[in-house]
Amino acid sequence: MKKITLFLIVVLPTIILAQQNAWKGYFSYNEITDVTTNENKVIASTKNSLFSKETTIGNLVTFTSINEVKPATITTIYQSSTQHTFIGNENGLIIIIKPDGSVVNKPDIILEVPVPPNKKKINDFYEYNGKIYVATQYGITVINLSNLEIDETYYIGSAGESLDVLQTTVFNNEIYAVTRTQGIKKALLSNPFLYDYSQWTVFDGGFWIGLVTFNNQLVGANTNSILYKFIGNTTQQFGTFGSTGIKLKTSANYLVFLANYQIQVYNQNLSLESLVYNIPDYPDYFTGATTLNNKLYIGTSKNGVFETPIPNTNTFTSISPNGPIQDYSFRIKKTTDELWITHGGFDRTYTPDYKHEGISTYQVNSGWNKIAKENFPDVVSLGTILENNLNKKQKFICSNHKGLLKIVDKTAFTLLDQTNTGANGLESLYYAPDPNYKSTRPNSLIQDKEGNIWMTNAYVNKGLKVLRSNGSWQSYDLSSLIQDATNERYGNMEIDKNGTKWMATFFNGVVAFNEKYNNKTIVINTSQGLPDSDVRCVALDKKGQLWIGNYKGLRIINNVDRFLSENELTATNIVIQEGDLAQELFYQQTIQDIYVDGSNNKWVSIADAGVFHVSSNGQRTLHRFTKENSPLPSNNVLDIEIDEVSGEVFFATDKGTVSFLGSSTKGSDNLENAYVYPNPVRPEYTGTVKIAGLMDKVNLKITDIEGNLVFETTSQGGTVEWDTTAFGKYKVASGVYMIFISSNDAAETTVKKIMIIR
Numbered sequence: 001m002k003k004i005t006l007f008l009i010v011v012l013p014t015i016i017l018a019q020q021n022a023w024k025g026y027f028s029y030n031e032i033t034d035v036t037t038n039e040n041k042v043i044a045s046t047k048n049s050l051f052s053k054e055t056t057i058g059n060l061v062t063f064t065s066i067n068e069v070k071p072a073t074i075t076t077i078y079q080s081s082t083q084h085t086f087i088g089n090e091n092g093l094i095i096i097i098k099p100d101g102s103v104v105n106k107p108d109i110i111l112e113v114p115v116p117p118n119k120k121k122i123n124d125f126y127e128y129n130g131k132i133y134v135a136t137q138y139g140i141t142v143i144n145l146s147n148l149e150i151d152e153t154y155y156i157g158s159a160g161e162s163l164d165v166l167q168t169t170v171f172n173n174e175i176y177a178v179t180r181t182q183g184i185k186k187a188l189l190s191n192p193f194l195y196d197y198s199q200w201t202v203f204d205g206g207f208w209i210g211l212v213t214f215n216n217q218l219v220g221a222n223t224n225s226i227l228y229k230f231i232g233n234t235t236q237q238f239g240t241f242g243s244t245g246i247k248l249k250t251s252a253n254y255l256v257f258l259a260n261y262q263i264q265v266y267n268q269n270l271s272l273e274s275l276v277y278n279i280p281d282y283p284d285y286f287t288g289a290t291t292l293n294n295k296l297y298i299g300t301s302k303n304g305v306f307e308t309p310i311p312n313t314n315t316f317t318s319i320s321p322n323g324p325i326q327d328y329s330f331r332i333k334k335t336t337d338e339l340w341i342t343h344g345g346f347d348r349t350y351t352p353d354y355k356h357e358g359i360s361t362y363q364v365n366s367g368w369n370k371i372a373k374e375n376f377p378d379v380v381s382l383g384t385i386l387e388n389n390l391n392k393k394q395k396f397i398c399s400n401h402k403g404l405l406k407i408v409d410k411t412a413f414t415l416l417d418q419t420n421t422g423a424n425g426l427e428s429l430y431y432a433p434d435p436n437y438k439s440t441r442p443n444s445l446i447q448d449k450e451g452n453i454w455m456t457n458a459y460v461n462k463g464l465k466v467l468r469s470n471g472s473w474q475s476y477d478l479s480s481l482i483q484d485a486t487n488e489r490y491g492n493m494e495i496d497k498n499g500t501k502w503m504a505t506f507f508n509g510v511v512a513f514n515e516k517y518n519n520k521t522i523v524i525n526t527s528q529g530l531p532d533s534d535v536r537c538v539a540l541d542k543k544g545q546l547w548i549g550n551y552k553g554l555r556i557i558n559n560v561d562r563f564l565s566e567n568e569l570t571a572t573n574i575v576i577q578e579g580d581l582a583q584e585l586f587y588q589q590t591i592q593d594i595y596v597d598g599s600n601n602k603w604v605s606i607a608d609a610g611v612f613h614v615s616s617n618g619q620r621t622l623h624r625f626t627k628e629n630s631p632l633p634s635n636n637v638l639d640i641e642i643d644e645v646s647g648e649v650f651f652a653t654d655k656g657t658v659s660f661l662g663s664s665t666k667g668s669d670n671l672e673n674a675y676v677y678p679n680p681v682r683p684e685y686t687g688t689v690k691i692a693g694l695m696d697k698v699n700l701k702i703t704d705i706e707g708n709l710v711f712e713t714t715s716q717g718g719t720v721e722w723d724t725t726a727f728g729k730y731k732v733a734s735g736v737y738m739i740f741i742s743s744n745d746a747a748e749t750t751v752k753k754i755m756i757i758r
Contacts, residue, residue: 022687023631024648025066026339026362026657028327029320032299035288037251038079042297042319044288044305045074048327048633048655050087050097053319055292062321065633065658068103069095078125078132082145086132088122094134096148106143108150113138115162124247128170128189138162140177152195156185160197167248171213176203178211184220203233210248214255215268221248221257229270238270246286254291254310263289265296265310274312279303282316302326322368324360327633329652332641333385336392338363339650341657344382344400345638350441350458350489350506352381352400359397361410375413379405384492386445386453390469396445396453403440404455404467416467425473429459430486444493444503456490456503463488464501464513481521482508494540496560502546504535510548510571512563522569524548529571530555531588539594539602541616547602549591553584554604554618574618585618595640595649597664598696598717603649605637611651613662616716623660625651631658647692647719663688665718667696671741671750680755681724688721691739695748701740710737724756734758 027049035044043052048071050063063069073090080086087095092109109120115138124135131151132143139162140154156177157163164180175194176186183205193199207223218230227239227248243259250256254273255266263286265274274296278284288299291310297319298306304320330345339362344355359371359382373379381400388394397405403417403426417440418428431437441458442465448454451469462475463485479485484507491504500514509525525533534551541547546557548571555571562569574585590607597603600616610626627635634655641650644666650659668674673693681689691700694715702711702722710726726732739752 022661023066024659024661025062025064025631026324026341026650026659027062027064027633028323028325028360028656029062030300030302030304030323031326032287032301032305032320033074034077035290035297035299035305036077036079037290037292037297038081038083040293041079042290042292042305042307043077043079043085044297044299044320045077045087046327047071047073050074050077050085051321052085055295060321063097063103064656065627065631067101068631069097070105070627070633071095075122076124078127080127080132080145084145084148086125088125088134090121091117092120092122092136094122094143104148106148106150109136109141113141113153119162123165124167126168126170133168133175135165135168135177137164140165140168154194154197154200156197156200158182158197166208167210167212169211169213169218171218176211176218178208178220181207184208184211204235209245212248212250212255214250215270219248219255219270221245227257227264239264239266239272247289249290251290252292256289256291256296258286258289260285262286263296263298265291265312274308274310276308276312279306279316280314282306324362324368324657325357325370327656328654329638329657331383331385331639332650332652332657333387334641334643334650335385335387335395340385340395341652342382342385342397344380346381346383346400350400350443352439352441354380354401355382356380357382371407371410376405376415378402379415384443384445386447388451388453389447390451398442398445398455400441400443400458401439404442421467421473424465424475426465427457427460427462427475441489443490446493446495448495448499454493454495454501456493458489459486461485463490464503476513476515476519478511478513478521482511482523491535492537494538494546496540496544496546496563498561498564500560500563502538502540502560504538504548505533506535507533509533510535510538510546510557512560512569514563517564520563522563522567524557524569524571528569529573536591537593539596541596541602542600543616547594547596549594549604551590552588554586554589554591576619585614586612592638593640595642597642597649597662598644598647598666598719599664600716601664603640603642605640605651608635610635611637611640625660630660633658644718663690663692663719663721664716665692667715667718668693669695671695671698671743671748674741674750674752676739676752676754680757682757688723689754690719690721691741691752692719694718694720694741695743697744698748699742699744703738703740704732705736705738731758732756 031046033045040056053060071089076088078086083099085097094106096104119137121137126133130145134141142151144151165177167178169176173189174186175189184203185200186203187200209221211220220228228235241259243261246258257264263276267273282303284300284303287301294310296308306316308316329341331342333340341360343357345353356373358373361369379399379402384398386396393409395407406414426440428438428440442455444456453467455465457465461479463478464476466474489506494502503511509530512522514520531552537549539547544560548555576585593605595603602614604612613623634653636654637651639652647662647665648659649662676691698715737754742749
């Protein structure tokens, strides 16, 4: 395969990438941005996805990056009379889901509208007479429903400038536009010169939230917290609201007014039918509201969509799909039988974000569950997760502000910090203006083979801590070895087979430490080959190499055993050949995470550039996944995790978690559970055959029924892929093929058969 470096813009035509069933999505449907209805369907959006539910049969469908819906940030949605779903985004992108489920992306506004990129937000869609009027931050864009193309754009500012339009409506053959700063404007809909701003006049010069046509009259919501109907140019009050208003919309036979903490539903006579201030047991603010079949559907900022009857009886039913607490996933961990996700975090300088959202867990049989933040109300910025190998019911999670959270069986919670870990335990940073300020910042959780749990502690001299398997704590002072220890912050840590701890730091490169060798320490910084002192991550591979993810590139230590015999270590780069040009792998790129898979290949996350899967020596690119060429919802991959049994590779991003079913699995202890899939291989199948459940480094040969060899390899990890060709030259013919598998010492052997149908 051709080697591809980061600075080449390509789409890898890998066979497995084309198979959507190789990907899974783990999205949240709690953070709702809008709700709409059509016929018997409720549709709701989050910032990153969409779901619809049939109210009659309960059929639920989700639209995410897995099925090609890749929004920037969804701001509004609408389903047309032609059953097209329109999705508006913060950056001007319009995504259209056709009735057959196919997806059309319209970047016309992003590419063609001559206003700053941060002034292209889609505010609202309005349908009239075969056209969709798109209210945006710059004006109005008109889409023709017959061909889904843009007809024209109106800039209606008082001098022809762009103007933030919140909503449009049509009444008595006049089009009305609610603007943020210049009141309500109107023009004759049949006027062929609507693109001329001078054709638009001010209907009302006040400040309005929304305007709709309802029961053959104009109805508006003003920023003065009053609802009005218009009789000609005269306003008549019919309602008030006491919370920040968001939107006014019509649906079925009702008028719905949405505010942060209030929803009002009016009938056709503008009499109040329902009034909702809150949803019991779900303290939250409202983000969307609509009606269908005498039911009100409410979108919330953190708890999904609820259904309640009209008039309201204080009965609320959640209709959102199950999922994690939120899409922003900071750290992810595959434990023995679950997937754990934390939603906190810190920025590049390790400043905590102070988020407090709880923990999401997923189990195949029971689906998603959450460990509510009420169990540890003061703990924020949750990050790295560790399962105690000596007691798998215990999980430890770093809070980058409050200490170390210990969870037992998901029911008992203990916060470990400077108050209860003793003189050799965790420490709070010292803040001169307020000596009583407490902020305890552990990171880098990792367990050694004796069961001791190691971690770093930022902003203190004794920056390396260990919770011994017997429950005692110990600290190691790094201040004599690294500069300005009380200002140092740490990335992750690895422990090699000799017990050496390799720590990524913010200011001092990589710090290597081993207490078994008289507290020996080596610092690897820019003087020892690093391109920058800021090391974001480190990873040990199966050959004893340390891969160093730097703020400005990649480096490796060729043999970590050298730490034992040498007093200085030098990091080197990896040079790859691209045609006639030799280039440094990941030159000057910010590396966020590195994960070594069962085959010793590396998954590398590059800031805002997706993920690379490179061979064990970095010379070949096996996969390159970005938002543009794969179901990744974002190019900002914050964490990578692998289920070493199944080979599933998880990517935690700022816009949701997805996984790719890889083939790099951990080697088994024997060949008893070796299997082949798919089997048989049918004509329509275009992927690879996988021989899984293998021991590491088995010898594998595939022959036809007559004994002619067509494939041979040595496994790396527990899975081998075969592209069903004879040594890559041509596709093998239909027939039965024999797979002979033997361990390196020939003590374990097995034979499998596979049928190929062309």
